[in-house]
Amino acid sequence: MILPDATPPDALSPETLAPIIEPGKSYKGLAITSLVLALIGLVVFGLILDPIAVVLGLIARHKMRSANNDDGRGVALAGIILGILGTVVPLVLVIIFIATHHR
16 A cells, blocks of 8 residues: 555666765775785786776775765875886886897
């Protein structure tokens, strides 16, 4: 039985389609995960871990900006930078190695 005052939730309303970002919530855990993956990737030739670290860092910074909470933005930025370095430097070294040893 449907009550006359009850309205069913609209599945296509902006509230249900918008990503869930709580104002003031800390996304520092996501930023720390990004940094840890980037550091592990630097040690273990992380062509898999470092791109993941970059993506997680970018997601963390976006969510922090949307939630108006800067707690952990520097940690996320460090994860992004180290993740990019950990991805680009090995690729450049492989290209240099191939170019110098190719006959």
